[in-house]
Amino acid sequence: MKSTALDARRITPLARARRWLTPLAWLALLLLSAGMGQLEWLFRLIEPDVRAVVYRRSGFFALLGQHILVVGVASLLAVVLGVGAAIAVTRPAGRDFLPLVSQLASIGQTFPPVAVLALAVPVLGFGTLPIIVALLLYGLLPIVRNTLAGIGSIPAEVHEAARGMGMTAGQVLRQVELPLAAPVILAGIRTSVTINIATAALGATVGASNLGDPIITGIVNGNTAYIVQGAVLIGLLALAVDSGFERLLRRG
Amino acid sequence: MIELFDVTKRFGDETAVDGITLRIEKGELCVLVGTSGCGKSTTLRMVNRLIEHDGGEIHLDGQPVRSFDEVTLRRRIGYVIQSTGLFPHWTVARNIGLVPRLLKWPRARVRERVEELMRLLGLPVAEFADKYPRQLSGGQAQRVGVARALAADPDILLMDEPFGALDPITRETLQHELRELQARLHKTIVFVTHDMDEALSLADRLVVMHQGRIVQQGGPIELLHDPANAFVESLLGGMDRGLKEAALIKVGERMLPLGPRLLASERIAYGASLSQALSVMLWHQVDRLTVVDEEDIPIGELSLRRLLGARAS
Ligand SMILES: Nc1ncnc2c1ncn2[C@@H]1O[C@H](COP(=O)(O)OP(=O)(O)OP(=O)(O)O)[C@@H](O)[C@H]1O
Ligand SMILES: [Mg+2]
Numbered sequence: 001m002k003s004t005a006l007d008a009r010r011i012t013p014l015a016r017a018r019r020w021l022t023p024l025a026w027l028a029l030l031l032l033s034a035g036m037g038q039l040e041w042l043f044r045l046i047e048p049d050v051r052a053v054v055y056r057r058s059g060f061f062a063l064l065g066q067h068i069l070v071v072g073v074a075s076l077l078a079v080v081l082g083v084g085a086a087i088a089v090t091r092p093a094g095r096d097f098l099p100l101v102s103q104l105a106s107i108g109q110t111f112p113p114v115a116v117l118a119l120a121v122p123v124l125g126f127g128t129l130p131i132i133v134a135l136l137l138y139g140l141l142p143i144v145r146n147t148l149a150g151i152g153s154i155p156a157e158v159h160e161a162a163r164g165m166g167m168t169a170g171q172v173l174r175q176v177e178l179p180l181a182a183p184v185i186l187a188g189i190r191t192s193v194t195i196n197i198a199t200a201a202l203g204a205t206v207g208a209s210n211l212g213d214p215i216i217t218g219i220v221n222g223n224t225a226y227i228v229q230g231a232v233l234i235g236l237l238a239l240a241v242d243s244g245f246e247r248l249l250r251r252g
Numbered sequence: 253m254i255e256l257f258d259v260t261k262r263f264g265d266e267t268a269v270d271g272i273t274l275r276i277e278k279g280e281l282c283v284l285v286g287t288s289g290c291g292k293s294t295t296l297r298m299v300n301r302l303i304e305h306d307g308g309e310i311h312l313d314g315q316p317v318r319s320f321d322e323v324t325l326r327r328r329i330g331y332v333i334q335s336t337g338l339f340p341h342w343t344v345a346r347n348i349g350l351v352p353r354l355l356k357w358p359r360a361r362v363r364e365r366v367e368e369l370m371r372l373l374g375l376p377v378a379e380f381a382d383k384y385p386r387q388l389s390g391g392q393a394q395r396v397g398v399a400r401a402l403a404a405d406p407d408i409l410l411m412d413e414p415f416g417a418l419d420p421i422t423r424e425t426l427q428h429e430l431r432e433l434q435a436r437l438h439k440t441i442v443f444v445t446h447d448m449d450e451a452l453s454l455a456d457r458l459v460v461m462h463q464g465r466i467v468q469q470g471g472p473i474e475l476l477h478d479p480a481n482a483f484v485e486s487l488l489g490g491m492d493r494g495l496k497e498a499a500l501i502k503v504g505e506r507m508l509p510l511g512p513r514l515l516a517s518e519r520i521a522y523g524a525s526l527s528q529a530l531s532v533m534l535w536h537q538v539d540r541l542t543v544v545d546e547e548d549i550p551i552g553e554l555s556l557r558r559l560l561g562a563r564a565s
Pocket of ligand 1: 286294
């Protein structure tokens with residue numbers, strides 16, 4: 001009995017590393033692709049007639065970095081605000097706001113991000129800020145919804161026992177509610193981040209430079225090679241992040 | 253010692269508990285019975301302040317429960333519920349060690365205590381310590397629930413239909429274990445159940461509730477013989493009360509020493525109940541049984557007359 005448990009623990013590091021293979025593979029592919037400036041001959045096949053077939057206004061690594069930064073900042077804020085709000089309205093003191101917040105969360109989901117962006121620009125001007133705000137607002141919703149669902153799905157008797165055993169409200173939250181809701185919350189964050197990786201490309205239309213730039217420029221100039229370059233990188237980034245989340249989720 | 257003085261609880265317009273006065277002595281096992289919705293759970297949960305009472309006073313060892321910090325109070329009171337409420341993301345050992353950890357016991361002492369309790373409740377440490385609640389049977393889960401409640405050695409134990417969801421055989425085993433545990437530990441226990449046989453067999457004192465009030469309280473035999481009204485009588489089993497009483501009396505209390513007569517062919521253990529003895533007589537159509545001890549050695553005999561006669565004597 002005991003020895004098998006120990007054996008299992010011994011092989012874990014290797015097994016764990018192997019389980020991260022898929023996300024790491026996507027990541028490697030992503031980094032390789034960011035060096036696709038070298039593949040000029042390939043894109044020449046797509047667009048034989050135009051002068052420039054590789055987007056050169058900024059390096060792909062810089063664009064990728066910008067993209068990750070924008071999504072990262074927006075997602076971090078969305079997690080803090082979204083999880084925080086959902087926790088607040090499931091406490092006795094905030095329970096009055098629960099219907100309001102959960103309603104907002106479900107209505108907001110149906111709101112297209114382009115519309116959020118269109119509304120944000122007049123207020124915040126062009127640049128990185130409006131896209132962060134748009135991503136934050138749009139990304140908030142799956143997180144709030146999932147956190148509410150996760151906390152709400154904890155069986156009443158578990159709550160009853162936790163309180164009855166003499167756990168403080170903070171202990172119930174940290175040791176019972178959050179760990180039990182974690183997979184659902186994480187799934188919400190996953191949805192939010194992956195959607196936002198794609199949505200962030202819209203930032204290029206309001207002057208935030210990221211992987212959306214080649215796509216928008218490509219559309220404007222009718223250059224399919226540019227579009228492919230942006231799209232491939234965004235797709236690979238989304239895949240790498242998404243499979244990373246999948247890995248995290250399956251561990252539980 | 254737990255004392256309730258004229259305790260009342262209202263939920264909106266509905267009065268769930270209506271002026272209950274009750275005193276449970278130290279070391280006593282008090283069983284609350286009554287029809288569904290009569291306020292048993294509410295009464296229990298007012299003791300550990302999961303529900304705050306609206307009127308009256310509840311005292312523990314002479315101190316009002318409101319004078320304690322509610323978290324401190326609950327850590328001093330064991331609580332067991334029907335659905336166990338084990339934390340699904342924690343192992344058995346971690347679940348049992350919850351309250352000692354909340355009380356900041358040193359880690360080694362927590363582990364020692366957890367293992368002690370697992371042995372006490374018949375859960376082999378090597379087999380169960382690292383299991384998760386979903387890997388347990390109902391009976392095992394309930395044992396873990398009881399162990400968790402006992403972990404910090406509370407004087408008071410509140411048990412709300414703890415064995416309600418178990419099959420009759422597991423339930424009887426756990427009742428038996430609870431009785432043995434109680435004989436050793438002398439906790440003050442408030443126990444809620446719907447099962448009248450369970451109530452009668454466990455109770456030092458039986459409290460019958462109806463619509464938020466106490467209708468009658470007393471020892472099991474006292475209530476069986478002298479029900480205050482038709483409700484108590486029917487709750488306690490109506491015409492079956494004779495058998496229920498017989499179930500509470502051991503053969504050993506009624507047997508006679510072995511006489512000059514031949515041994516009767518059918519045997520009964522001296523620890524069996526009179527209702528079981530009666531059943532054996534009915535089954536074999538005999539009016540005399542040989543009473544044997546644990547080693548199956550005859551130590552006495554029980555006649556039907558002797559079995560029936562006791563009530564008059
Ligand atoms: N939190 C609550 N809010 C509103 N009403 C409640 C609450 N808890 C209990 N009640 C009501 O109080 C009454 C007594 O409930 P309680 O749970 O104490 O009954 P019970 O005797 O334990 O019943 P059962 O045997 O079915 O468990 C019921 O009518 C119930 O509907
Ligand atoms: Mg109840």
